[in-house]
Amino acid sequence: DAGVTQSPTHLIKTRGQQVTLRCSPKSGHDTVSWYQQALGQGPQFIFQYYEEEERQRGNFPDRFSGHQFPNYSSELNVNALLLGDSALYLCASSPGLEQGAFFGQGTRLTVV
Amino acid sequence: SQQGEEDPQALSIQEGENATMNCSYKTSINNLQWYRQNSGRGLVHLILIRSNEREKHSGRLRVTLDTSKKSSSLLITASRAADTASYFCATDATGGGNKLTFGTGTQLKVEL
Secondary structure, three states, rough: OOOOOOOEEEEOOOOOOEEEEEOOOOOOOOOEEEEEOOOOOOOEEEEEOOOOOEEHHHOOOOOOOEOOOOOOOEEEEHHHHHOHHOOEEEEEEOOOOOOOOOOOOOOEEEEE | OOEEEEEOEEEEEEEOOOOOEEEEEEOEEEEEEEEEEEEOOOEEEEEEOOOOEEEEEEEOOEEEEEOOEEEEEEEOOOOOOHHHHEEEEEEEEEOOOOEEOOOEEEEEEEOO
């Protein structure tokens, strides 16, 4: 049983560009959340998707958007990249509320 | 923003010793979870303790929760070099719906 898979593992983009990160949740999990982890910090919640809709959102600008597909996989899109968007982006899935979350290995985004 | 604070920020011990990490948080919670992260990659879920539980064990891990003090501790017994990692606590606030708020983490180094 594959866990949470994310692609790509590493990415280098230029300021102002747009990026799409992808996540496949663990089998049987219908809820996907995205987190941003800056170097030396704990992860920060970006948003959560359930039944193809954004259910919750953290304190991130509208440049960050997402999507969930019928097979529960998800994408994170970031427009107009800033240097400060450089971080590890983590996807997590869970089988329901108040359950532990399973994280993917993350996508390391570097904006130059 | 980070809700929790882990203490200490860094901990260095010898193999075979016990390691204790503490976490404080600010709001009422559904549950508190502990995660391990190796070398800035994905987070591994270690243990979840619900707000009505006071202590939980999993292998060499022991977690306690004191909701009156809004604090938790993680004890790793008989530590091994492979336990070297960063450890994070994360809270699922009451009504939070699996939106995890992470602390700043404790960097544990276990030396041979």
